[in-house]
Amino acid sequence: MGSLKKIVIVQVLNAFAENGKGGNPAGVVLNADELSDKNKLEVSKKVGLSETAFVSKSKTEDYKLDFFTPTKQIAHCGHATVATFSYLKQIGLLKNDSSSKETIDGRRKIEIIGDLAFMEQLVPKYTDVNNEESIILKSLGLKKKDLIPNAPIKLVNTGNSFILIPVKNNEILKNIIPKFDLISDVSDKFDLIGYYVFSTDTKSDATSRMFAPSYGILEESGTGMAAGPLACYLFDILKIKKKTFHIQQGKYMKEPSSSMIIVKLQINEGEIKNLMAGGKGILNRQLKIEIDD
Template structure:
């Protein structure tokens, strides 16, 4: 049996970069084991599988090369952008059914956005034993300066460890010790680390980040919608950034670079973030056939 997979770059910055995801438009007949086998052969950080849903526009499942995960921002944006380009859906409000419940989707103006929940914050005391191990996992010494704010686990549907650094150079020069990053990610039940500074390549944007998720077979990822959402919440709640719409750069500091930008729109109720929508543009790059 041959499975057709579309490769779609999500969160492209202008006409370049973005984060590639595999998308299987008709996965109704595939088992979980077959989906994992397809994802391994595709070899990207995530592959999305579309099937019929009784409760949402589509059922959407995400597989890394090593396991299934509940949500994936860039693969969601890739999928709904592809479905729009194929004429399967129209602009407007949609939804996805996932293993973790349903989420709202908005397709408009050539972009796709996915819903994330209100954030929860768990601060990390850097003088603690855990704080020391986090620094060591990033190749940083105990005396090295972090950026404004303190490291924090933020969860809007998936948990990420956010680590602020002083400037772009500090983020660019990181040499994380991936086995230690994986161990701490396991311990804290994280997708991975999102390391950032408020330096950006394009004026008017809010942060530039790198993402490391070796626990899920991802050494570094070019754009991570499920991490950019927590970062926007951190910038708003912990660093006092007043804007409700934020632009997060990612992928610029990878080798080779893959410039990406994620747009996050915060929704507030009584002064608190009640939910958010994270999204951007996507472009179909290629297709391939995987044999099962």
């Protein structure tokens, strides 16, 4: 007798779609209560997208979400959260405009505004990485003169850690040739998801690129958990005093898939007290994945 096979249905949604196109595809598996972590990893590997969200029942929140990349589980994923809650809204499973998710890293509030889903992130923590500046520049093939003057490279965490690298213009951003082995070394040293390189020389508030090779993601088209830190950086460090930031990503990938991530900051007496990052999820296709039971 051969081993038993199990069929798992995966919805693929493009989160952070810009004008109904592009976006970052994420897998969404509903009713995942019976799947083991090993099953989830196998599904994620076979789906082959940067993240897949597994939705199961929660005793404390509306839903429990587990996120897997093709190589490991991660605590949070902005675009897969947006994909999941957009989909739950579209199929009529969300009754209210306020919802919540339970994750391995605690609970987060979710807000639905029209057909956009927003996820709460934590207040930003900034860490100095000046000592690593030369290796960070080298890992992107950049020179010091390519950076925005008086805008330090910073590690920012609103739930996941990213190193933010401000470059002078879109031309520099577009022409970056990442050295993934070096980026992985820096990422492992600081326990990062990856790098978020950005330029403010753009129609939206910033245009960005995200590299996360140590998570098996060479480049990603829309990263909500990185756009949150970037909006905080723009507000706190570049002193752009706005409450809503529009962050574009994915435009300069080998196969461009332009995404738009909206970050809303709640400010009290000049300080960020809360932030929500979100956008729109559009159903792209459905997959049937066969795994060993």
